[in-house]
Amino acid sequence: MCGKCSNKAKRWWSLGISVGICVIAIAFGIAWPFIIRGEIEKQFAFAPGKEVYENWLNPPIDSFLELYLWNWTNAEDYRSEKPHLEQLGPYTFREKMERIGLVWNDDEDTLTFSQRRTWHFEPELSKGDLENDKVVTINPILLTLGFTMKDSPFLPFINALLNENPQFVDNPFYNLRAKDVLFDGYEDLLLKNLLQVVEQNPVLGEEFDLPPFDKFGWFYGRNESETYDGNFTIGRGTDGFQNLGILKLWNAANHTGFYRDECGAVIGTTGELWPPFQERQFTNVTVFSPDICSAVTLQYDGTFRLHGVEGLKWKGNDRVFDNGHHYSETACQCTAPKEECPFLEYGALDVSSCKMGAPATVSFPHFYLANNSSLDAVEGLNPNKEEHEFMMALEPYTGIPLQVKAQLQVNLLMEDYKLTLLEGIPKIMLPVLWFRQTAQLNEDLASDLKTLLVLPYIGIYVAIGVGILGVFCLALFLHYSLKVWK
Numbered sequence: 001m002c003g004k005c006s007n008k009a010k011r012w013w014s015l016g017i018s019v020g021i022c023v024i025a026i027a028f029g030i031a032w033p034f035i036i037r038g039e040i041e042k043q044f045a046f047a048p049g050k051e052v053y054e055n056w057l058n059p060p061i062d063s064f065l066e067l068y069l070w071n072w073t074n075a076e077d078y079r080s081e082k083p084h085l086e087q088l089g090p091y092t093f094r095e096k097m098e099r100i101g102l103v104w105n106d107d108e109d110t111l112t113f114s115q116r117r118t119w120h121f122e123p124e125l126s127k128g129d130l131e132n133d134k135v136v137t138i139n140p141i142l143l144t145l146g147f148t149m150k151d152s153p154f155l156p157f158i159n160a161l162l163n164e165n166p167q168f169v170d171n172p173f174y175n176l177r178a179k180d181v182l183f184d185g186y187e188d189l190l191l192k193n194l195l196q197v198v199e200q201n202p203v204l205g206e207e208f209d210l211p212p213f214d215k216f217g218w219f220y221g222r223n224e225s226e227t228y229d230g231n232f233t234i235g236r237g238t239d240g241f242q243n244l245g246i247l248k249l250w251n252a253a254n255h256t257g258f259y260r261d262e263c264g265a266v267i268g269t270t271g272e273l274w275p276p277f278q279e280r281q282f283t284n285v286t287v288f289s290p291d292i293c294s295a296v297t298l299q300y301d302g303t304f305r306l307h308g309v310e311g312l313k314w315k316g317n318d319r320v321f322d323n324g325h326h327y328s329e330t331a332c333q334c335t336a337p338k339e340e341c342p343f344l345e346y347g348a349l350d351v352s353s354c355k356m357g358a359p360a361t362v363s364f365p366h367f368y369l370a371n372n373s374s375l376d377a378v379e380g381l382n383p384n385k386e387e388h389e390f391m392m393a394l395e396p397y398t399g400i401p402l403q404v405k406a407q408l409q410v411n412l413l414m415e416d417y418k419l420t421l422l423e424g425i426p427k428i429m430l431p432v433l434w435f436r437q438t439a440q441l442n443e444d445l446a447s448d449l450k451t452l453l454v455l456p457y458i459g460i461y462v463a464i465g466v467g468i469l470g471v472f473c474l475a476l477f478l479h480y481s482l483k484v485w486k
Contacts, residue, residue: 036456046236056273057099063439066090070431071135075173079424085380092126093119112233116226133178141191146417147359159420168193185215229290245273247288258293258353263332268295274399293354304393307446311402316390318369321349345371359413365434377428402441409434
């Protein structure tokens with residue numbers, strides 16, 4: 001290009017090209033991360049047509065609900081023997097999640113929505129027979145009736161009503177098919193007749209709440225329900241990605257009203273959508289669960305790897321259901337008057353007010369991380385970390401969930417509650433079922449995520465390569481300037 005140039009011109013041309021290459025390399029190395037960040041931000045924009053929004057609206061990954069029932073095998077000997085429980089299941093259901101009823105609140109940069117969950121039974125992923133397996137346990141309607149009426153002036157009337165009408169209920173237990181206990185529901189004569197009694201005696205109805213259903217089942221009425229989970233208002237992140245997916249309101253309120261102070265605060269995320277570009281290592285994360293009308297804070301638990309994607313992991317520890325025994329900030333979990341708290345041992349959360357007055361608690365499965373007294377009161381449970389830990393893993397840069405294993409156990413606070421039919425019932429916390437909800441990033445989506453994560457480094461490597469070329473050119477410039485172009 002400069003064969004006829006003077007040596008001085010050659011030196012200037014060589015120096016200019018060498019310096020130019022180095023400058024380009026430095027500029028490219030500095031600018032590339034911002035370019036890629038801008039492109040990623042476009043995809044994370046929470047708006048129709050954008051990938052993150054569409055994946056949130058109709059999640060592309062498989063999600064499963066595994067249900068386990070506790071069968072009370074020696075219920076007929078409840079007056080003399082400790083309950084022996086047999087685990088039935090899992091009865092596995094494929095879950096489809098849809099977000100519906102979207103309302104865009106532009107002034108507040110939020111989105112309000114409801115969700116519809118649909119479950120389909122997967123027999124090949126299940127153990128046992130949903131149609132024919134029988135389960136024996138305490139009658140939850142009878143127990144709820146006793147719990148809500150134990151201090152009521154109407155208690156003698158209720159006892160007389162039950163004693164004079166044995167067709168309503170004649171023993172404290174039911175023996176039913178697994179399908180009826182779960183989604184299909186069963187016609188409970190006690191519930192049916194109580195609803196009629198309340199209809200005829202409105203004053204009695206003020207004493208306790210009854211499920212507004214014609215049947216009872218732990219998941220009855222939930223399949224394809226558009227209202228059961230309530231409605232959620234989340235941040236859209238237009239004013240800053242730190243607000244993307246952050247829960248602002250549940251059922252139009254920022255406090256559930258079921259627990260005192262911060263224990264009833266509507267905080268965290270719903271678990272599927274997390275803000276990107278956040279520093280998460282060594283910090284805790286919070287997930288709000290409408291099933292317990294409260295948020296669950298998970299503790300940082302190190303690194304995690306799935307399909308070649310590096311992530312971070314969080315777990316539920318003994319703080320989640322502590323009730324103020326070891327962590328003062330959890331004292332507000334207690335639903336009794338402050339002077340009576342804590343009335344529950346650590347390891348289970350009272351959800352009675354959240355569950356229409358039923359004497360229900362939630363814990364980790366098999367009373368994992370709960371106090372020994374709960375575990376010792378029954379036989380057949382075997383808690384262990386591998387099987388029963390509540391965990392979640394995220395890719396930290398994008399906030400995309402890699403794996404979720406959310407699992408909780410439903411228990412009933414069992415005692416006689418001054419009901420004649422419950423006389424002799426042991427005063428214990430009785431497990432009735434537990435569930436495991438799982439979701440995991442598949443290999444195709446993991447491959448796309450790895451490509452997204454490597455893009456910032458590609459630019460850096462190119463810049464380094466160009467920079468090396470520039471340094472090489474500078475070396476040639478020095479060599480020729482000193483040896484050839486004198």
